[in-house]
Amino acid sequence: xSETNRIEYKQELNNDVDIEKEVIAxxxxxxxxxxxxxxxxxGNTVGVADVDGDMLKIKDRIKNNISPxxxxxxxxxxxxxDGKNLIKIIVAGGSEKPYFxxxxxxxxxxxxxxxxxxxxxxxxxxxxTLFASRTRNSLHRIKSVRQNLSFEQLKIYYxxxxxxxxxxxxxxLEMLTENGDLNYVSYLxxxxxxxxxxxxxxxxxxxxxxxxxxxxxxxxLIKATKSILDKLDIENKTVxxxxxxGREDTxxxxxxxxxxxxxxxxxHNDYTREVPPKFEIFTDRLEITSYxxxxxxxxxxxxxxxxxxxxxxxxxxxxxxxxxxxxxxxxVPRILRAYPKECFHFGDxxxxxxxxxxxxxxxxxxxxxxxxxxxxxxQVxxQVxxQVxxQVxxQVEYLTDRQRxxxxxxxxxxxxxxxxxxxxxxxxKSAVQKHIDALKKKNIIERDSATTxxxxxxxxx
Numbered sequence: 001x002s003e004t005n006r007i008e009y010k011q012e013l014n015n016d017v018d019i020e021k022e023v024i025a026x027x028x029x030x031x032x033x034x035x036x037x038x039x040x041x042x043g044n045t046v047g048v049a050d051v052d053g054d055m056l057k058i059k060d061r062i063k064n065n066i067s068p069x070x071x072x073x074x075x076x077x078x079x080x081x082d083g084k085n086l087i088k089i090i091v092a093g094g095s096e097k098p099y100f101x102x103x104x105x106x107x108x109x110x111x112x113x114x115x116x117x118x119x120x121x122x123x124x125x126x127x128x129t130l131f132a133s134r135t136r137n138s139l140h141r142i143k144s145v146r147q148n149l150s151f152e153q154l155k156i157y158y159x160x161x162x163x164x165x166x167x168x169x170x171x172x173l174e175m176l177t178e179n180g181d182l183n184y185v186s187y188l189x190x191x192x193x194x195x196x197x198x199x200x201x202x203x204x205x206x207x208x209x210x211x212x213x214x215x216x217x218x219x220x221l222i223k224a225t226k227s228i229l230d231k232l233d234i235e236n237k238t239v240x241x242x243x244x245x246g247r248e249d250t251x252x253x254x255x256x257x258x259x260x261x262x263x264x265x266x267x268h269n270d271y272t273r274e275v276p277p278k279f280e281i282f283t284d285r286l287e288i289t290s291y292x293x294x295x296x297x298x299x300x301x302x303x304x305x306x307x308x309x310x311x312x313x314x315x316x317x318x319x320x321x322x323x324x325x326x327x328x329x330x331x332v333p334r335i336l337r338a339y340p341k342e343c344f345h346f347g348d349x350x351x352x353x354x355x356x357x358x359x360x361x362x363x364x365x366x367x368x369x370x371x372x373x374x375x376x377x378x379q380v381x382x383q384v385x386x387q388v389x390x391q392v393x394x395q396v397e398y399l400t401d402r403q404r405x406x407x408x409x410x411x412x413x414x415x416x417x418x419x420x421x422x423x424x425x426x427x428x429k430s431a432v433q434k435h436i437d438a439l440k441k442k443n444i445i446e447r448d449s450a451t452t453x454x455x456x457x458x459x460x461x
Contacts, residue, residue: 003117006033011040013054025112025119026091027099037087047084068096072313092308097130142184149190153220174314185314188221199279209431252357254338260331265290283400289352306333414454
């Protein structure tokens with residue numbers, strides 16, 4: 001493969017290779033780019049002799065020789081091709097253009113832009129235009145409303161990764177404004193803050209009947225993220241299908257895609273609006289909404305191709321330190337391996353991914369259960385919640401936890417009223433009615449109002 005507007009080859013890393021120039025050109029380019037060390041200009045793999053040493057040199061040069069800070073906007077990773085070791089530098093388009101070499105400042109000798117397959121000096125007029133429109137509301141520029149913040153949780157998470165935060169960690173992690181005050185990055189990562197991320201769970205497919213409303217916040221954004229991931233892991237039940245060939249287990253949602261979607265929503269959310277992302281569980285899907293929409297100049301095609309344009313590079317850098325983010329731009333491609341592009345909805349001020357629950361195919365004679373002990377499919381044996389005895393007439397779709405609860409109560413007390421069901425389950429009567437209607441539609445229960453006035457369980461004994 002030859003060089004392109006987004007791919008640059010370098011045969012080796014030496015004093016003649018101006019790696020800062022190439023990185024700056026991609027930082028100033030809206031699509032970013034990739035630099036390979038160990039491939040010559042003809043595309044031949046020649047390899048790198050000292051991968052670890054060269055990677056350290058590259059990181060040090062980018063960190064110390066480029067301004068504004070590129071931390072959180074690049075990755076340096078080792079790869080193997082044709083049996084030889086390479087270095088891959090992934091560079092995202094930055095939001096604080098123009099980027100430049102510190103020793104030359106914002107001049108044509110210090111600023112570069114990608115044009116075709118080359119990194120060219122940036123004209124002075126373009127430099128001035130970019131500087132005039134530079135993002136002013138970056139998180140590290142916004143002063144925290146509170147300055148008496150502590151960061152014990154952050155230190156614990158770094159310690160767990162055997163990384164030490166020294167006395168200057170606030171400066172190195174860009175947690176200070178240019179005036180030395182704690183900034184909004186500090187606020188979000190502090191042990192206590194006013195930001196709370198909500199995870200709601202509903203009894204149906206709409207937002208009418210709320211059954212859970214969890215608050216994960218007022219703490220470090222890292223802790224809140226881990227709490228949400230833990231909660232969704234609990235909700236991500238395993239659906240099992242027992243066939244003549246054995247038991248097949250499927251989780252409601254692809255766990256890798258869910259993790260990527262959660263982390264992406266949190267690290268790319270526009271916190272300058274003071275609106276955190278939200279997570280909503282319905283009986284048929286999971287919805288994850290982050291605010292801010294796509295960056296200006298970024299298309300949906302760019303998004304799906306995994307082009308990285310980080311909104312909060314400071315947060316991404318810290319999440320990457322802690323192993324919660326992998327390579328830049330890898331999140332969306334991982335999600336697309338499990339779910340189609342149609343799951344994404346792009347609004348002017350938000351981005352939402354809707355992830356359906358996995359569909360369990362039903363076959364005659366198969367038993368389909370989930371880890372709660374509930375049942376679906378053609379044959380349901382025993383008692384609901386443990387096993388439901390007999391065979392359910394008709395084609396039974398996946399039962400929600402609440403529908404199983406109602407069915408269990410009706411089995412124990414066939415004369416129970418809707419009002420009593422609502423009181424026992426601590427939900428309103430309209431929610432009970434929706435579940436009753438669903439159970440009737442699935443041909444599981446019916447009401448004998450004409451004679452006994454009780455529920456009839458349509459299970460053959």
